[in-house]
Amino acid sequence: MEDTSVIAEFYKDRHVLITGATGFMGKVLVEKLLRCCPDLSTISVLVRPKKGKKSNERIQDIVSCPVFDKLRDQPDGEKLLKKINCIAGDITQPNLNLSNDDEKTLQDSVDIIFHMAANVRFDQSLKTAVLFNTGGTKNLLDVACTFKKLTAFIHVSTSYCHCNEVRLEEKLYKAPHEPRKILDMVSWMDETMLESLTPKLLKSSPNTYAYTKCLTEQLVSEYASRLPLVIARPSIVTAAWKEPMPGWVDNLNGPTGMLVGAGKGVIRSMHCxxxxxxxxEPVDCATNALIAIGWKVVTSPATRDVRVYHVTANNDNTISWGSALDIGRKHFYDNPFSVCLWYPRGGFKSNYFYHMLAVFFLHVIPAYLVDFLMVMTGNKPFLVRTQKRIHGGLEVFQYYTTRPWYFCNDNFTKLWNEMTKRDREIFYTNRNKIDYNQYLLDYVLGARRYCVREDPETLPYARKLLKRLYYLDILKNILLALFVLWMFSSYATMFLNRIEAPFSFSNYTMSYKSVP
Structure with missing residues (x-):
């Protein structure tokens, strides 16, 4: 019995619907379900056409990515991949824009829904964020109400959706505004008016993403009498710890963007x-948690309450931002990028004034200097524009790195304790101890390989480049120091001359009057 996975057995013959399957977490969830719950019936993935590609073409691209290599290597891998059923649809449209046949199939057979689709950009306009994150969820909830066999609707939120709460419990919180009224407002109000209203609406929310996630949780709770609902709140989702391969990450959101920017010498100071x-929370730990939550919700006594689970780091298995930087910097020097703007130096500044001073000297001035050289050599300037975009991203991310956060996760701890030893091995979370030194090494290598597309074979060249950049950085520091000394000397001389001038004139006058 110890060799049997209770969770895998639970998913046998079940039909799962996943929104957001083309996203970072979505890919890992689909792969994990297929590989570790091979007896499930079907995984339907709702995918909209995008950038000239049809829904089924997008799914083929996803299945071809490295995430599914481990599954393809299994003897029955190709057979399992055929369990993916692509549903052409769009959550931003009424009735999800489903065809009649697809709608009937879902209504008759779906057991569990994992709703992961969201626009995760922090800088999106209020209208875009509300219509996609809140409006899209409403459309899915309305359709789900017609599903005959539905046993669980798992809404994936974020642990940072109630930013006015330093200590966040696993319970529902009231949104600052009525979600349906906000949906109605953005549907008719023009962008200019919405833009002026946005700061007043957001108040304690740092960005439109957090604000709409907060609204959406309340909207979800309004369906509690009609649907078996659960809300999962992952914290900051990062590169894979173990599966599908250590360090796998496919986007530059959040810490990954900061990591790559710092490694390339573009980001040299951050307020933290x-x-x-x-x-x-490593992405594989987060998706394992979602799978376990699905099992727990269905096998627990029915309730009309919305259960909430915090998919966050275990309280005795965390790492500080400072330690992460120190470990990450060491691994970056050993495994640098082969394309860098400058030598990766700098770090966190807890004082905002010192941070902005560093930004001026290490971000702004070099950006204008590089762009000036680009123009002088007949090339297109790019760095000032890039730095402005990076500065905007830093301003958003720094909100989360300068405040203490505490997430109660008693519900998920209880779930973990109820899992069998075998299920804890298969559907591990970071309740297991993470070796952060090894994890951050894999993270650096993963970002290098999967985000920046640099093969391991380029490392010898990258190390030589890093050495040259190191000496150039020293030369730059010497020249900058000499320039500062020259400026100080020049201003000091001017200042002394201005002080001495009146006395010299007075002495000259006195000498003149003393002549007989």
Whole structure:
């Protein structure tokens, strides 16, 4: 019995619907379900056409990515991949824009829904965020109400959706505004008016993503009498710990963007309290948690309450931002990028004034200097524009790194304790101890390989480049120091001359009057 997975057995013959399957977490969830719950019936994935590609073409691209290599290597891998059923649809449209046949299939057979589709950009306009994140969820909830066999609707939120709460419990919180009224408002109000209203609406929310996730949770709770609902709140989702391969990551959101920017020498200062805990959750741990939550919700006594689970770092298995930086920097020097703007130096500044001073000297001035050289050599300037975009991203992310956060996760701890030893091995979360030194090494190598598309064979060249950049950085520091000394000397001389001038004139006058 110890060799049997209770969770895998639970998913046998079940039909799962996943939205957001083309996203970072979505890919890992689909792969894990197929590989570790091979007896499930079907995984329907709702995919909209995008950039000239049809829904089924997008799914083929996803299945061809490295995430599914481990599954393809299994003897029955290709057979399992055929369990993916692509449903052409769009959550932003009424009735999800489903065909009649697809709608009937889903109504008659879907057991569990994992709703992961969301626009995760922090800088999106209020209208876009509300219509996609809140409006899209409403459309899915309305359709789900017609599903005959539905046993669980798992809404994936974020642990940072109630930013006015330093200590967040596993319960529902009231949104600052009625979600349906906000949906109605953005449907008719023009962008200019919405833009002026956005700061007043957001208040304690740092961005439109957090605000709409907050609204959406309340909207979800309104369907509690009609649907078996659960809300999962992952914290900052980062590169894979173990599966599908250590360090796998396919986007530059959040910490990954900061990591790559720092490694390329573009980001040299960040406002952060290095003593605070970085509540990061590897993507494989997060998706394993979702699968376990699905099992727990269905096998527990029915309730009309919306259950909430915090998919966050275990309180005794965290790492501070400062420690993460120190470990990551060491691994970056050993495994640098082969394309860098400058030598990766710098770090966190807990004082905002010192941070902005560093930004001026290490971000702004070099950007204008590089763009000036680009123009002089007949090339197109790019760095000032890039730095402005990076600065905007830093301003958003720094909100989360300068405040303490505490997430109660008693519900998920209880779930973990109820899992069998075998299920804890298969559907592990970071309740297991993570070796952060090894994890961050894999993270650096994964970002290098999967985000920046640099093969391991380029490492010898990258190390030589890093050495040259190191000496150039020293030369730059010497020249900058000499320039500062020259400026100081020049201003000091001018200042002394201005002080001495009146006395010299007075002495000259006195000498003149003393002549007989």
């Amino acid at each position: 309290d290095h003593t605070l805990e970085a509540n990061i």
